[in-house]
Amino acid sequence: MAALMSLNALAIDAMLPALDDIASSFQIADPNKRQYVVGIYLLATGFGSLVPGLFADRYGRRPVLFISMAIYIVTSLLCMIAPTFEVLLGLRALQGFGTAGLMVLPAAIIRDRFEGDKMARLISMIFIVFMAVPVLAPSVGQAVLVFASWEWIFFTLALFAIAACTWAALRLPETLDPDHRQKIDPRTVVRNLPLTLRTRAAVGYVLAAGLTFGGMFGYINSAQQLIGEHFGAAEQFPLIFGASAATLAFSSWANSRIVERFGARRVSHTALIAFFLVSAVQVFAAIEKADSLAWFFPLISINLCLLGFLGANFGSIAMQPFFNSAGAASSVQSAIRMLLGAAMGIAIGQLYDGTALPLAMALLISSVLSLCLVLFSEKGKLWTRPRQPRYIGESPH
Known part of the structure; x- marks a missing residue:
C-alpha cells in the first residue's frame, strides 16, 4: 500500500527540480506558470478520486x-514526448x-x-x-537531470510504477467481502457519494484535512521558487526540501506508536492546536524576518511534522462511520480533500510574490478554519474518545 501511494508523491516531487528546465524548454514567460505541472496533477487527482471507489465496491x-x-505508466511515457506545454499539462491532468x-484504494483496502x-x-x-518519497524524490529528479534531460524523469516514474505493479500482482489479495459488493447505478451513486457531506461525524474532518493539506500543496507548488530564488539556495533545494519533508515521515512513525494508546482524536486535536500556534509564528517571521531561511526552515518543518499527526488520524476518524461502503466513502473523501487542497495549493502558488508571506498567511487561516470544522464534527468538544465506533448503515456488532 505504501509503495502504491508513493507513486503519486513521486509524480509530484520528482518534478520540482525540473520546473526551471521545463519552463525554458517550452519558453514559458510567466515564472508562476511552471507550477501548473504540479498543480494540475493534484487537481485532476481530486476529480478522479470520485471514480475508482465506486467500481472497486462493485468489481x-x-x-x-x-x-x-496502467494509466500511470502509459501517461508517464507520453509525457516524455509532449510537443507543447499545453499538451504536457493535458497529459498530467489525464x-x-x-x-x-492509487490514493483512494489503499484506505479502502x-x-x-x-x-x-x-x-x-x-x-x-x-x-x-x-x-x-518527498524526502528522496527531488534528489531522484536532480540525479536524472545530471545525466539526461527533464523528459527522462517521466521514464523513471514509469520504471517505478512497473516495479510496484509487479509487486502488487504477486502480493496483494482481494480484500473486498463478496457480501459487500454493490451495483453501480444512479441510485447507488446518489446514495454513496453525498453520504460524507451528510455525516456530521465525518464532514468536518474531511474538510479540515483538505485545508491543512492545501497549505502543504501550496508549499510544494512554490517551494522551488521560494527556496531557490527568494532564499537563494537553489543548489541546496533538494536537501532543504527533503529535510523539511523528512519531519512528516518522522511524525507519521511517531503517530503509529502512540495513536492506539491515546486515541486518534486526542492526538490530532493536540496537533491541530500546535499547528495554529506555529503558523502564527510563521506569519511573524515572514514579516519581520522575511529574508531569513534560518527562521523559515524550522517553522515549515515543524508544520509539516504536525501534519503527520493530522492526516492519518483525520482520515481514520472520517472513515469510521462507513462500514459497508468503504470504497465509495474513500472516493468521496479523497476527492474532497484533494480538490480543496489542490485548489488552495494552486491559489497559494499563484499568489507567490517573492516572499514567504502568502504561504504563511494561508497556513494560519487554514488552521483556524480547520479547528472550527473539527469542533463542528465533535459538537464543540475536543479530545474525546468514543467507546465504540459509529457506523452508517451497519450495526457496530
Missing part, C-alpha cells in the same frame, strides 16, 4: 488498482485523473480489514514509507 479492489497503474485509484485506532496506526505506518 473488487485489484482490477481497479491495476487499471490505475495522469492525475486516471491514477487517483485497509478499511476492509481494520477499524478505529488500529486502522489509524496502520495508515500511519504506511505514511512512514509514503512520506519518505
Whole structure:
C-alpha cells in the first residue's frame, strides 16, 4: 500500500527540480506558470478520486488498482514526448485523473480489514514509507537531470510504477467481502457519494484535512521558487526540501506508536492546536524576518511534522462511520480533500510574490478554519474518545 501511494508523491516531487528546465524548454514567460505541472496533477487527482471507489465496491479492489497503474505508466511515457506545454499539462491532468485509484484504494483496502485506532496506526505506518518519497524524490529528479534531460524523469516514474505493479500482482489479495459488493447505478451513486457531506461525524474532518493539506500543496507548488530564488539556495533545494519533508515521515512513525494508546482524536486535536500556534509564528517571521531561511526552515518543518499527526488520524476518524461502503466513502473523501487542497495549493502558488508571506498567511487561516470544522464534527468538544465506533448503515456488532 505504501509503495502504491508513493507513486503519486513521486509524480509530484520528482518534478520540482525540473520546473526551471521545463519552463525554458517550452519558453514559458510567466515564472508562476511552471507550477501548473504540479498543480494540475493534484487537481485532476481530486476529480478522479470520485471514480475508482465506486467500481472497486462493485468489481473488487485489484482490477481497479491495476487499471490505475496502467494509466500511470502509459501517461508517464507520453509525457516524455509532449510537443507543447499545453499538451504536457493535458497529459498530467489525464495522469492525475486516471491514477487517483492509487490514493483512494489503499484506505479502502485497509478499511476492509481494520477499524478505529488500529486502522489509524496502520495508515500511519504506511505514511512512514509514503512520506519518505518527498524526502528522496527531488534528489531522484536532480540525479536524472545530471545525466539526461527533464523528459527522462517521466521514464523513471514509469520504471517505478512497473516495479510496484509487479509487486502488487504477486502480493496483494482481494480484500473486498463478496457480501459487500454493490451495483453501480444512479441510485447507488446518489446514495454513496453525498453520504460524507451528510455525516456530521465525518464532514468536518474531511474538510479540515483538505485545508491543512492545501497549505502543504501550496508549499510544494512554490517551494522551488521560494527556496531557490527568494532564499537563494537553489543548489541546496533538494536537501532543504527533503529535510523539511523528512519531519512528516518522522511524525507519521511517531503517530503509529502512540495513536492506539491515546486515541486518534486526542492526538490530532493536540496537533491541530500546535499547528495554529506555529503558523502564527510563521506569519511573524515572514514579516519581520522575511529574508531569513534560518527562521523559515524550522517553522515549515515543524508544520509539516504536525501534519503527520493530522492526516492519518483525520482520515481514520472520517472513515469510521462507513462500514459497508468503504470504497465509495474513500472516493468521496479523497476527492474532497484533494480538490480543496489542490485548489488552495494552486491559489497559494499563484499568489507567490517573492516572499514567504502568502504561504504563511494561508497556513494560519487554514488552521483556524480547520479547528472550527473539527469542533463542528465533535459538537464543540475536543479530545474525546468514543467507546465504540459509529457506523452508517451497519450495526457496530
